Amino acid sequence: MRYSGVAWSGVGFEVAVLDGAGRPVGPAARFAAGGLGSLTEHLLRLQGEFARAGQHLVTVVDSTNGIVDGALTGAGLAVYRADPWVLPDRPAFGSVPAAELAGAAVRDFGSVVRLVPGAGTLAGRGAELAADIDASAADLERMRRAGRCRWADPCALPLVALTFDDGPNPPYTGRVLDVLDRHGVPATFFCVGLHALAHRAELERMAAAGHQIANHTWSHPYLPDLSRPELLAQLERTDEALAAAVGGDGPRMFRPPYGGRTPRVLDWLRASDTTMVLWDVDPADWSMPGADAVTAAVLAQARPGALILLHDGGGDRSQTVAALPAVIEGLRDRGYGFARVDALPGAGATGSPGQTVPGSPKV
Known part of the structure; x- marks a missing residue:
């Protein structure tokens, strides 16, 4: 051996x-x-x-x-x-x-x-992940009500946000961007720092097309396994890599890998100036169930204000690319438009920049 x-x-x-x-x-x-x-x-x-x-x-x-x-x-x-x-x-x-x-x-x-393929990096720790998420429910709700977490937010408009995790990841990120461009749809990309460091051209293309670029940590760790300094370094180094590629002070939205959290982790995040973003629709495209299954799952779970979790990184994402046109067309057929996460309105809103509503041109 x-x-x-x-x-x-x-x-x-x-x-x-x-x-x-x-x-x-x-x-x-x-x-x-x-x-x-x-x-x-x-x-x-x-x-x-x-x-x-x-x-x-x-x-x-x-x-x-x-x-x-x-x-x-x-x-x-x-x-x-x-x-x-x-x-x-x-x-x-x-x-x-x-x-x-x-x-x-x-x-x-x-x-x-x-x-093994389809099991994910946390294979064997699913019960621990679920227990940590359950233990964090009250803290997470306080963050959501304070505007520090985007998740399960009611929306009065028929809008959803397409989000993509784990890139940039050539060639799949470019293929996702091609589909979004053809359909005139804005999206949010939660990027991993190690990938951002190497694939600046993809980040520049995202920014030029008007997509939101946000933080998905440096190495995609399970956050409860980190110390506070390690967690903050993951966020800060990724912000720096993204800002170096696309300018500005770096994005201030962040998605935790696997949705991993504990009350202690949420306490650390509350002390930072980032807004955590989770998801409402998960077709498990990372497990490669087939393009048709990905499409069907998104369309079945979508609702106004939904944050739809898809992946452009983490491996072969050809099924996600193949599913994306049908996802977009299916959602539009159901009356939905699209917004970046940072432009997705809450209940009672009448619209804001960075959205497309049914039949509108690309933003």
Whole structure:
């Protein structure tokens, strides 16, 4: 057996490989932000070499790195997650070193959790996520009433917001933008800092088309696993990367990966100046159920004021791209128009900039 670990940092990724005794198998490899394709090819090459020698390769990530497992599992790699309680302390910004991630599997293979396509990075922790969300309900409602959280807001107009998570992610982000442009629809993109650092052209195109660009953390971590300084650094570094690409002071809306939250996390967020954005419609397009299933789920769940969760990043998003025209046309057939999240009005509103109503031109 051979064990690889994939770590993240402020500039990209590191891959280290250990043998069954915990000894390095060659030097660590480093990949710049945006180099996920090259990283995947590197691991696939190693997998082939080890297989010819009769060895199986497993790859280990941690819960603070939710932007690589979709691509890796989709490519046919065996990916596992190491949780904080089996790892040493993290640095101030970044995951533990790649060799430490691989070492967790060497020390106790039963302590790491297998990730498979369609299960997501938090496989095996669903009950914990649900319990944390339930425990946060009262705090979340206070934030919503104070205007610090957009979610389940009533709307008097037949408007919805299309939102896209986890990009920029060529080529799928560009294909999403093509569809939005053809249909004259504004959208909101919740971007991951490591991707934003590498794909400035996609951000510039979003901004030029009038789409909203917002924060989805630096590395897509499960927020309850972070300390307060780590959480704030995730937000601040992502704001800086987005602002460097599109100007201004950076976006002040933020979507937590997985919707992850606890009362403690919400308390930290209340002390910042960002508005949290959740979602009302989830077709689970990230699990690749098929374009028709994505379309049907959106149309079945839509309501005035809905925040519709879709993905342009995190792996192969061809099904989302394929579904998007039917989603837009189906919603318009039902009388809906579209708005960015920051322009989506509440109950009793009569409209605001950044919206398209049925039959109106592109904003």
